[in-house]
Amino acid sequence: MSDNGNIASPELRNDDVLLDVQHLTKLFAAETNFFGKATSYVHAVDDVSFQIKRGEAFGLVGESGCGKTTVGKMLVNLLRPTSGKIIFDGKDLTAMKDSERKSYCKDIQLIFQDPYASLNPRMRIGDIIAEPMIANNIVPKDKVEARVNELLECVGLANYMRNRYPHEFSGGQRQRVGIARALAVNPKLIVCDEPVSALDVSIQAQVLNLLDDLKEEFGLTYLFIAHGLNVVKHVSDRVGVMYLGRIMEIAPKRSLYADPLSPYTQALLSAIPAVDSKSKRERIILQGDVPSPIDPPPGCRFAGRCFKRLGVCGNSVPELREVKENHRCACHLYDPELPPTEEMTRAAR
Amino acid sequence: MSKKTVLATQGAAGEVTNSQAQQPVEKRESIWKDVLDGIVSNKAALVSAIFILLLALIAIVTKLVPGILPYDPYEQNLAESVQGPSAAHWFGTDIQGRDIFSRVLVGTQITLVVGLAAVAISLTVGVLLGAIAGYKGGKWDTVIMRIMDMMLAIPSILLAIAIMAALGQGIEKAVVAIGLVAIPEYARIVRSEILAIKENDYVAAARVIGDSNFAIVFRHVLPNALPSIIVRATLGISSAILDCAALGFLGLGVQPPDAEWGDMLGRGRNELFRAPWLMIFPGLAITLTVLAFNLLGDGIRDGLDPKSRKR
Numbered sequence: 001m002s003d004n005g006n007i008a009s010p011e012l013r014n015d016d017v018l019l020d021v022q023h024l025t026k027l028f029a030a031e032t033n034f035f036g037k038a039t040s041y042v043h044a045v046d047d048v049s050f051q052i053k054r055g056e057a058f059g060l061v062g063e064s065g066c067g068k069t070t071v072g073k074m075l076v077n078l079l080r081p082t083s084g085k086i087i088f089d090g091k092d093l094t095a096m097k098d099s100e101r102k103s104y105c106k107d108i109q110l111i112f113q114d115p116y117a118s119l120n121p122r123m124r125i126g127d128i129i130a131e132p133m134i135a136n137n138i139v140p141k142d143k144v145e146a147r148v149n150e151l152l153e154c155v156g157l158a159n160y161m162r163n164r165y166p167h168e169f170s171g172g173q174r175q176r177v178g179i180a181r182a183l184a185v186n187p188k189l190i191v192c193d194e195p196v197s198a199l200d201v202s203i204q205a206q207v208l209n210l211l212d213d214l215k216e217e218f219g220l221t222y223l224f225i226a227h228g229l230n231v232v233k234h235v236s237d238r239v240g241v242m243y244l245g246r247i248m249e250i251a252p253k254r255s256l257y258a259d260p261l262s263p264y265t266q267a268l269l270s271a272i273p274a275v276d277s278k279s280k281r282e283r284i285i286l287q288g289d290v291p292s293p294i295d296p297p298p299g300c301r302f303a304g305r306c307f308k309r310l311g312v313c314g315n316s317v318p319e320l321r322e323v324k325e326n327h328r329c330a331c332h333l334y335d336p337e338l339p340p341t342e343e344m345t346r347a348a349r
Numbered sequence: 350m351s352k353k354t355v356l357a358t359q360g361a362a363g364e365v366t367n368s369q370a371q372q373p374v375e376k377r378e379s380i381w382k383d384v385l386d387g388i389v390s391n392k393a394a395l396v397s398a399i400f401i402l403l404l405a406l407i408a409i410v411t412k413l414v415p416g417i418l419p420y421d422p423y424e425q426n427l428a429e430s431v432q433g434p435s436a437a438h439w440f441g442t443d444i445q446g447r448d449i450f451s452r453v454l455v456g457t458q459i460t461l462v463v464g465l466a467a468v469a470i471s472l473t474v475g476v477l478l479g480a481i482a483g484y485k486g487g488k489w490d491t492v493i494m495r496i497m498d499m500m501l502a503i504p505s506i507l508l509a510i511a512i513m514a515a516l517g518q519g520i521e522k523a524v525v526a527i528g529l530v531a532i533p534e535y536a537r538i539v540r541s542e543i544l545a546i547k548e549n550d551y552v553a554a555a556r557v558i559g560d561s562n563f564a565i566v567f568r569h570v571l572p573n574a575l576p577s578i579i580v581r582a583t584l585g586i587s588s589a590i591l592d593c594a595a596l597g598f599l600g601l602g603v604q605p606p607d608a609e610w611g612d613m614l615g616r617g618r619n620e621l622f623r624a625p626w627l628m629i630f631p632g633l634a635i636t637l638t639v640l641a642f643n644l645l646g647d648g649i650r651d652g653l654d655p656k657s658r659k660r
Contacts, residue, residue, distance in 0.1 A: 076557045105559045118550035122572045122655060124377070131568075132558035163377040165655035178554075185558065 018221050019052040019075070019189055024084035026070050030294045042293050044070045046245035046301075047084070049320070052189070057215065057222040059236030059253070061229055061268070065293065067245040068225045069113075072191040075223065076110045077101060089188065106136045109182035113194040115174035119166040125177045126152075126162030132184040151180040154217070156210060172203035176210065183214065191223045196231060208234055230272050233257060238326075241265050244293055244301040247320060251327040261329040263308045300332065308333060380653070387652015394648025397641035404638065408457040415455075420448035422455040423606045431624045441626040443617070447606075449626065453634050456608040460590055460638070463524055463609070467589035470528025472582050475535025476571070482536065483543030484566050494540065497533035505530045506595055513601050520593075523602035527592045531585060538581050542574035549573075576650050583646035587639035610635050 026045040029038030045067040052058040060068045073079040075086060077093075086093045093104055109132075112118035119128055129148050133139040139147050149159040155176040166174055175195060182190055192211065196204040212235060214220060226232045232239055233253065240250040241262065249262040260266045267284040288305045291297060297304065303313035310332050320330040332338060378386070388394045410417060420438075426446035434441045440449035482493040500508060512526040546552065547570055555565045571578075594611020596602030603609040610631040617627025651657045 078553055078556060102559060105557065110554070110557045112550045112554060114550055118554050120551040120555075120569050120573070122653075123568075131555070131560070135558055135560045135564065158372065160372040160374045163375050167656050181554070181558065 016053045017051050018054045018056075018089060019223070020085075020087040021051070021071070021075075022049050022085040022087065024048045024071065024074065024086065025082045026067070026074060026079060027082045040295050043245045043296055044293060045074070045081075046296075048242070048245070048247050049084075050240050050247060050250055052221055052223060054188075054221055055215075055219055056238065057224055057236045059224045059226060059232035059239040060242060061226055061232050061239060062242030063227060063290065065244075065290065066242045067293075068227075068242050069193055071242075072110065072193045072223065072225050075189075075191050076108050077105055078110075106132070106138070106185040107188045109185065109187040109190050111175075111178055111182050111190060111192045111195045114198050115171050115178055116166075116198070118178050119174055121166055124163050124165060125157075125169070128166075128177060129162075129180045129184055132181060136185050138185060147184070151183055154183065154214065155180045170203075171199050172207060175199060175203075175207050179207075179210065179214070183218065186218075187220070189221045189223065191225065193225045194227065195224075197227065204231070211235065228272075229257075229268055241268065244290060244296060246301050247330060248302065249327075249329045249331075250320070251324075251329075255324065255327045259324075259327075261323055261327065261334060262302075262331050263306050263333070264302050267307075300330070310338075312338065384649055384652040387650070387654075387657075388645065388648040391644075391648040391651060393644040394651075397644040398648070400637065400641045401645060404457050404461060404641075407454055408461055411455050412458055418448075418451040418454060420451045422447060422451040422608050431620065431627075433624070434626055440630040441624070443613070443627055444620070445606075449613070449630055452608040452613060453610065453630055456610045456613065456631065456634070459520060459603060459607060459609040460593075460611065460635075463520070463527070463593045463611075464586040464590045464638070464642075466524045467528040467531070467593070468582055468585045470525065471531035471535050471585060472578070474529075475532040476539050476578060478532065479536035479539025480543060480566055480571060483540035484547060484562070484570060490540070493536070497536050500530070500533045506592065506599075509592065509596060510599065510601060513596065518601060518604075520603055520607070523593055523596050524589075526596070527589050530592070531588065534585075535578070535581060538577055539571075539574060542577055543570050546570050546573045572653075575653055579646045579650045580643075583642040584639075586642050587635065590635055590639075 024045055025043075025047055027038075027041040028044055030040045030042045031038070033039050048067070048071060050058070050060075060071065062068045070079060074081045081094055084094070088104060088108065091104070093101060096104070119125070123131075126145075126148050129151055130144045133144055133147060134141075148162060152159045152162060157173060157176050157180070161169075166177070169177065175198075179195075195211070196207050199207060208231070211222070215222060222235070224232060224235050229239070236253055238250065238252050239256050241248045241256075241264065243264050248264050249256065249260070251261075256265065257269065260269050267286050270282060270284040284307065286305045286307070291301075291304055297314070299312075299314045299316055300306070300318050303309055306313065312332050312335075316332070318330045318332045318335065320328050321334070323329050323334045388398050415421075424447065426442070428446065429438070429442050430444055430446040432438055432442045432446075438448050438450065440453060443449055443452070478493050478497070482490040503511075509523075509526040509530045512529055513522055516522040516525060543566075552565060552569055555569050560568070590611050592611075593602050593609065594615045597604070597609060597612040598615040603612040605612075613631040614628055614635065617624070617631070620627050
């Protein structure tokens with residue numbers, strides 16, 4: 001297990017980048033007028049950009065409703081982005097026609113959050129795992145069965161169970177079936193949408209461990225979506241923190257956990273219970289609620305709840321800029337071009 | 350802290366051990382075997398299946414060997430008109446003095462075909478339209494369902510009469526008319542089921558792995574809508590039989606002297622208090638047949654449901 005967060009070279013070389021998401025935005029119509037034209041929008045994902053390198057596990061963290069699942073769904077073509085680009089393996093998926101896009105579908109697979117809802121209750125698990133191979137015609141018919149057995153073994157299920165139905169399995173076993181299904185088409189990128197949040201704590205660790213082993217075995221790249229920093233800490237090399245549709249901070253894992261820059265990340269980290277009772281951390285308790293994503297306030301999305309708020313935060317959106325090596329943060333606190341008055345408030349913090 | 354050390358402690362609770370992996374693959378039953386198991390394991394369904402097979406046998410035998418009947422079902426004998434059940438006439442005789450028992454047996458031919466064929470028409474078309482409306486949504490949904498609403502707005506018998514006026518007379522045309530009229534009911538049920546089912550993660554999963562829409566509908570969506578479709582179809586057999594009787598009563602469906610249960614029921618209606626057997630026996634035949642199809646449907650449904658299957 002690679003636990004060093006500093007694998008990133010100062011500049012990401014282009015051929016290293018498997019997925020390059022640029023200014024991805026997704027708006028959902030919140031209200032429509034009589035003619036069905038939208039009058040207000042839910043800003044589910046707003047100008048999100050990040051890159052994932054080959055062989056990397058990128059964690060995307062944020063609380064419920066921050067848009068992280070929407071990002072994942074756009075990557076696997078379950079949703080169409082309103083604007084922005086998804087550049088996968090050097091090709092812009094958003095510019096493709098449906099038929100062309102479909103041929104890239106199998107390269108990006110999804111592991112679902114709920115292992116109970118993501119398996120068809122009327123199909124045998126062997127058929128569930130065989131289906132992607134048959135649908136994409138990548139394995140000759142007579143080899144499918146052998147491949148299913150192989151995949152079952154990979155995810156730690158015995159192959160004699162392949163004629164059983166999903167209800168005969170536990171949550172953890174079902175999630176293993178879901179993982180095998182995702183692996184069946186030899187994807188390059190796997191989007192893991194909170195793959196363990198529906199599982200028992202003891203099983204969570206097993207499934208995370210399995211995902212990690214598979215990553216090494218098949219040279220996979222993960223986008224790991226989670227709502228808690230503690231789960232992501234075990235599996236990710238780099239972490240992006242989202243809040244209300246925007247990315248607040250992107251950093252290598254070690255750097256992020258040791259020295260969080262964004263006040264939001266600081267608050268999130270302080271919420272993880274400390275194992276060591278001697279190291280007392282100050283618990284940051286945020287005031288107020290997450291504002292509505294329908295026509296959100298101008299300025300920084302977090303400004304209303306921020307404990308380090310500056311004057312500019314309410315009216316100008318902070319840019320995601322590199323503050324330290326590989327450590328990017330969208331916060332006015334680190335803006336070198338702030339007006340002098342703001343500079344003073346910042347010094348006082 | 351390395352993750353491996355954290356997780357090593359949980360390895361012992363692993364879900365699969367090596368010894369298990371050596372077991373032979375569990376048997377895979379065909380879908381027909383599953384259905385058969387569902388019927389056999391449910392006594393009511395088994396009795397129903399036997400009853401329906403018996404009906405089919407009666408229909409075939411009376412068609413091929415009419416001489417097996419105790420009386421000629423079409424021969425009028427006004428001297429024995431409207432007699433109650435007796436040793437000579439088990440189910441009594443009707444106004445024309447025909448033996449009701451013979452007529453009920455012969456009636457199996459038309460009644461079974463009418464019920465099954467009409468349901469087959471409305472089931473096929475209704476399920477297809479409902480599936481398209483529910484799965485495609487948008488304009489498809491609006492256009493299909495508004496047409497269905499229009500059909501539902503017209504009383505079904507009136508609509509059937511209108512269709513027959515266009516097609517002409519005859520029992521096979523009556524079947525088509527009855528089948529067409531019932532389409533909206535199936536389409537609505539299937540559509541509402543599909544609207545719920547298509548929101549499931551396994552449908553999204555099918556899309557992610559690259560399944561075609563056709564595969565998604567026929568492999569993931571419709572099989573999960575089967576329970577309600579089966580129940581509706583078995584009930585549909587009875588309404589088809591009764592609709593056919595109503596058309597016959599209006600002179601459009603079964604023509605005298607042909608024997609059909611619904612028709613016999615309708616013609617006996619005027620003598621209900623004087624000669625109840627005119628209605629009781631054909632009515633009983635319809636009730637038992639519908640009940641049998643219903644219970645059989647339950648058995649088939651259970652057989653197809655992986656969760657109710659015994660290993």
